Amino acid sequence: MMDNIFLNGMKFYSYHGVFQEENKLGQIFIVDAVLSLDLKEAGSTDDLEATINYGEVYDLIDQGMKEPSKLLEHVAERISTVLFSKYHRLEEVKIKITKQNPPIAGHYDGVGIEIHRVR
Numbered sequence: 001m002m003d004n005i006f007l008n009g010m011k012f013y014s015y016h017g018v019f020q021e022e023n024k025l026g027q028i029f030i031v032d033a034v035l036s037l038d039l040k041e042a043g044s045t046d047d048l049e050a051t052i053n054y055g056e057v058y059d060l061i062d063q064g065m066k067e068p069s070k071l072l073e074h075v076a077e078r079i080s081t082v083l084f085s086k087y088h089r090l091e092e093v094k095i096k097i098t099k100q101n102p103p104i105a106g107h108y109d110g111v112g113i114e115i116h117r118v119r
């Protein structure tokens, strides 16, 4: 069983979407991320260098959300690639991106995607 670091309910105003109106007007995106790695060393040494700094992860996700893409799949894939290249300790990552108010008629809490990548 793997240990996890999570960042829940991050909100970004970004411009991802298939439709021109989404690229022009933008909308709110909610991102949840789970990073799986062994946290035992950090737990025993109390040393930030022995783990992944979730403040730094937030900044990387923020940067990734700023670059417009058509598909949420592409946004999530870009972010996971950056995380794996930056953190050698990272073994698995899950990234979920939700649009609460996309241009789709109907009643729902949100639509989106979730990816799970293993190094």
Ligand SMILES: Nc1nc2c(c(=O)[nH]1)N=C([C@H](O)[C@@H](O)CO)CN2
Residues within 6 Å of the ligand: 016, 017, 018, 019, 022, 070, 071, 072, 073, 099, 102, 103, 104, 113
């Ligand atoms: N699997 C996906 N389907 C759709 C996406 C997406 O990113 N992944 N995006 C759209 C539009 O941009 C959406 O916001 C409104 O229809 C459509 N389907």
